[in-house]
Amino acid sequence: MSMRLHCFGESGHSYKVALMMELAGIDWEPVFVDFFNGEARSTAYRETVNAMGEAPVLVDGDLKLSQSGVIQQYLVDRFGKFGGAPDDKYEVLRWVLWDNHKLSSQVGATRFLMNFLPPDKRPGEVIAFLQGRCKAAFSVLENHLQGRDWIVGEGPTVADLSCCSYLYYPEPFGFDRADWPHIDAWLTRISALPGWKHPYDLMPGSPADRA
Numbered sequence: 001m002s003m004r005l006h007c008f009g010e011s012g013h014s015y016k017v018a019l020m021m022e023l024a025g026i027d028w029e030p031v032f033v034d035f036f037n038g039e040a041r042s043t044a045y046r047e048t049v050n051a052m053g054e055a056p057v058l059v060d061g062d063l064k065l066s067q068s069g070v071i072q073q074y075l076v077d078r079f080g081k082f083g084g085a086p087d088d089k090y091e092v093l094r095w096v097l098w099d100n101h102k103l104s105s106q107v108g109a110t111r112f113l114m115n116f117l118p119p120d121k122r123p124g125e126v127i128a129f130l131q132g133r134c135k136a137a138f139s140v141l142e143n144h145l146q147g148r149d150w151i152v153g154e155g156p157t158v159a160d161l162s163c164c165s166y167l168y169y170p171e172p173f174g175f176d177r178a179d180w181p182h183i184d185a186w187l188t189r190i191s192a193l194p195g196w197k198h199p200y201d202l203m204p205g206s207p208a209d210r211a
Contacts, residue, residue, distance in 0.1 A: 008205035012166035095159035145182035
């Protein structure tokens with residue numbers, strides 16, 4: 001039986017897991033979470049899928065996991081792919097935690113405020129503050145990738161698949177790949193991996209569905 005991933009196309013955190021499973025050749029199927037109509041905040045979702053009211057959620061038989069970094073590590077442990085060399089384990093984890101705290105969290109919030117709220121509800125000062133935080137995170141990643149093909153080690157790991165996720169989305173959030181040449185080249189390397197798909201091609205749900 002295939003794994004099921006509760007997800008939606010606009011979710012960068014869901015994309016981290018969906019992309020990893022696709023690249024690893026894992027048998028999986030998406031379960032659409034109607035986030036923008038409040039499904040994740042519903043009592044039914046919190047009681048039966050995830051008490052935290054979030055996506056993604058991976059269901060593998062009787063096992064249910066939430067939080068993208070946890071799910072990615074489970075997949076590494078089960079399938080032995082994208083974990084890096086044994087000595088890289090904690091360095092990979094360091095970058096996954098950094099991404100969740102410093103990169104994806106800032107980009108995700110900025111993108112949401114700039115694109116998924118009505119124009120008259122978008123808080124300009126908050127967006128400007130978050131864009132500053134995003135730029136600081138981009139600078140860390142850009143500097144780290146100078147002279148490297150991958151974030152850790154000699155091949156792609158979950159560090160790459162975590163940090164890259166939001167940077168493929170087309171909605172504006174203050175990121176232009178041309179301004180960050182090392183990040184740009186790294187994103188190109190990832191998208192050249194066999195099986196790579198854009199988030200809106202990999203998971204159900206996109207802004208076009210609500211247009």
